Every structure is written in C-alpha cells, then in structure tokens.
Amino acid sequence: MDMRKIKHLFSRFQNIIDDEISLMDDRGYVIDSSNPEKVGDYDTVCSFIEIDNEILSMNDKLYYSIHTNYGNVLIISINGNRVENRRLLQLIALFLSENLNNMTKEDFFKGVIQKEFNHDEIRELSSKFDLEFDSMANAIVIRLSEEIIDEAYSVITSMYPEEILIRLNSNTLIFIEIINSDHDYEDLEQSIYDTIFSELLYEANIGVGVVAQNLSYLHESYEKAKLLIELGIRFTDSKKIYYYNDLLLPILIDNIDESKLKEILDCTNSNVKSMLLDKELFLTSTKFLENNLNISDTARKLYVHRNTLIYRLNKIQNITGLDLRSLNDAIKFNILMVGYKFLKMNSSD
CATH class of the missing domain: 3.30.70.270 (Reverse transcriptase/Diguanylate cyclase domain)
Known part of the structure; x- marks a missing residue:
C-alpha cells in the first residue's frame, strides 16, 4: 500500500480540523494523527469491534472505515460526537477513497x-x-x-x-x-x-x-x-x-569499502594514478581497452598513425611498468585505473 500517498492526503486535513483526527489500519494501529504522541499506538476499540460501512460512536469518538482497491481497510477517527464531525468524517473518507482507489x-x-x-x-x-x-x-x-x-x-x-x-x-x-x-x-x-x-x-x-x-x-x-x-x-x-x-x-569496486580499496591500490608498485592526469595517454589507454587491444582499430578510432599509437603504448609501459598489449597487464591496468578513478571521483563529491 502507498502509505506515503495516504499520509500526504491525510495531512491536508490535520491543519484545518480543530479536533484530534487519526488514521489507523484495521488492527487499530495509528499510522498518522494530528496528535503526534498517538502515532505508533493502538486504538483498542478497533481490535474488538468491527467498523464497516457506517459511522461508529464510542467514548465520544467517531470511527469510519475505508476499503481500498487492493484489499486493505483503513479507519479514520475524530474526537467529539457532534453532527459537524460526522459530516467531516464522511467527507474525509470520500476524499481519501476516491484518491486511493483511482489507481492507474x-x-x-x-x-x-x-x-x-x-x-x-x-x-x-x-x-x-x-x-x-x-x-x-x-x-x-x-x-x-x-x-x-x-x-x-x-x-x-x-x-x-x-x-x-x-x-x-x-x-x-x-x-x-x-x-x-x-x-x-x-x-x-x-x-x-x-x-x-x-x-x-x-x-x-x-x-x-x-x-x-x-x-x-x-x-x-x-x-x-x-x-x-x-x-x-x-x-x-x-x-x-x-x-x-x-x-x-x-560494480565490484563500488562494493569495496573505500579505505580498503585505497589500501589495496597503495600496495601496488604501478604508477597508474598519474595516468589520470595525462589526458592524451588516458584517452589512448581507454580506447585501446575498448577496442580489445587491437592496434589498428584503436589507431583508426583515435585518428592517429599506427606508429603514433605504438609510441604512446610504449610511453604508458615506461610510466606504469604495464604493457597494455599483454592481456594480463591490460587487466591489471584496467582494475587499477578504475579503482583510482573511483577514489578520485569520491574525493571530489
């Protein structure tokens, strides 16, 4: 049941009615009330008397039930057995029923x-x-x-x-x-x-x-x-x-505790972290990994000569100690790069 919507609708009446008004489930549990101290308590009347299709008066208090389209029963109560409160109770119930049951x-x-x-x-x-x-x-x-x-x-x-x-x-x-x-x-x-x-x-x-x-x-x-x-x-x-x-x-890195991730990355001997600061080498490494370590495809996507790409890959190897043309090194590089990128973004949030 959309309790947020119900409470939002019900709250409209709390500020315009002088008498205490409450919303309960069919057990008498107080879901919301103009008296905050009553929220979370139980109204014992609802636990032993069936309230159905008519206004019930007990102990100078009025009760009325609402049946929703999804099988639930809600009960509204208002203090003061007066004619005007009976009318108010029926109007509130009608308003809530129409809004709650008009579900698309x-x-x-x-x-x-x-x-x-x-x-x-x-x-x-x-x-x-x-x-x-x-x-x-x-x-x-x-x-x-x-x-x-x-x-x-x-x-x-x-x-x-x-x-x-x-x-x-x-x-x-x-x-x-x-x-x-x-x-x-x-x-x-x-x-x-x-x-x-x-x-x-x-x-x-x-x-x-x-x-x-x-x-x-x-x-x-x-x-x-x-x-x-x-x-x-x-x-x-x-x-x-x-x-x-x-x-x-x-996704895996997002589920690792940030302090633990930092500890893991600090234990590596690679200098991958510096790659995030070099836009040209960072773009080269990213495109090379995206293109499955294929030199020809990556050079074409970067609009550079094949020899230029090889020069950059050699430069990355000299900086990080990892040769991206090797599958094992490429995997290590990718893990480290994503890890450092994750920490960098979190620190700037």
Whole structure:
C-alpha cells in the first residue's frame, strides 16, 4: 500500500480540523494523527469491534472505515460526537477513497519500483490490471534533462503506445518491458536511444536493469538500472547505454569499502594514478581497452598513425611498468585505473 500517498492526503486535513483526527489500519494501529504522541499506538476499540460501512460512536469518538482497491481497510477517527464531525468524517473518507482507489496501471508500476506495495498486494493488483504476476519484467531507466523530458515522453509513447512508460521525476523516465509478452522488441533500449537522438538531438543515458523473475522483484531491476547509469557516467566515456555485464568491474569496486580499496591500490608498485592526469595517454589507454587491444582499430578510432599509437603504448609501459598489449597487464591496468578513478571521483563529491 502507498502509505506515503495516504499520509500526504491525510495531512491536508490535520491543519484545518480543530479536533484530534487519526488514521489507523484495521488492527487499530495509528499510522498518522494530528496528535503526534498517538502515532505508533493502538486504538483498542478497533481490535474488538468491527467498523464497516457506517459511522461508529464510542467514548465520544467517531470511527469510519475505508476499503481500498487492493484489499486493505483503513479507519479514520475524530474526537467529539457532534453532527459537524460526522459530516467531516464522511467527507474525509470520500476524499481519501476516491484518491486511493483511482489507481492507474502506471501508478501501480511506479509503486512497485518504489517498494510501496508488499508481495501480496502486488499479486492482487496484478490481476486487477490483467497482468500475470509471474511475468518476467525489466526496468529500463532513461535519464534526460528537465527541458526535454516532456517531448521525450511524447516521442516514446508514440513509438510504443501499448507499453508502460513512467515519469518518475523531472529528469527520469522508466520503460517497463514485460518479457515474452505479445510485444517483444529487439534492441529496445537502442531504439529508444536512437529515436530520442534523431527527434530531439539529445543523447540520453539509459540503464538496462536485470530481468526480474516476477513483478514483485521489478524494484530490484530498477535499482540496478539506476546504479548502472551512475557508474556508467563515471566510468565510461563513449557509451550511453549501460548493461550490467559491461560494468562488472565498476560494480565490484563500488562494493569495496573505500579505505580498503585505497589500501589495496597503495600496495601496488604501478604508477597508474598519474595516468589520470595525462589526458592524451588516458584517452589512448581507454580506447585501446575498448577496442580489445587491437592496434589498428584503436589507431583508426583515435585518428592517429599506427606508429603514433605504438609510441604512446610504449610511453604508458615506461610510466606504469604495464604493457597494455599483454592481456594480463591490460587487466591489471584496467582494475587499477578504475579503482583510482573511483577514489578520485569520491574525493571530489
């Protein structure tokens, strides 16, 4: 259940009603109240009397229940058994019911990725929206600028009118891909990127989450995709679409304690750290690794002569003691370079 939304709606009434008003679950647990001291306590009335479809008066206090579309019961109470409070209680209940039950499929998926529903609620709501709970799904996170997000939303929805596209905030869209559905798309994320670039002349950053085995794990796919964008922007210069397998090294380093990582790097005899300060050699090493240690391909991508590239590789070897033409040395170099880059970026945050 989206408790944040419920509390936000409920808070609107707390400042305009003089009498104490509280919101509880069906056990009487006080979720929110105009009296902060009551939050977290239990109202014992709710534990032994069923409150359903009518206003109940007990001990000069009024109670009224709300049934949500996802099977939960909420109870509102207000102090003071007066006619005006009875009317207020019914109005508040009506307002909350209409807002809580007017859920769209987009609202549902947004709640799933933000962990606003539990496992059982997701299963129940899936059937409401004609979704298979056990469907495998993937979250594709699209990071844009605030200036073009509206246009990008329109472009993507016109391309895929039957799919779910969520506007998460002012610079993030999330495309929900249901795997093995009636609408399977090849190279989906590349197609989204190319369309945004061709239509809006903007290079979006796109993180492709891992496939969730059912809808209740979709939030993990979203979290992975979000992490990929953060690491991809930091550690890759030429790519704008980020996959988990392509960023394994930054992911591993991101999970190492920073002090431990610094200790490991300090124990090496290499001078890789200085490479980060030399833009020409840093670009050369990055492109050489990206092109699988292929001299001809790297020279062509850098627009330099083959002999110029070899000269630079020799210079890198003289500085660091690592020959990037050797696979073992290239692996060591890459690990050290990513590690130092990680520490450098963290220190400048």
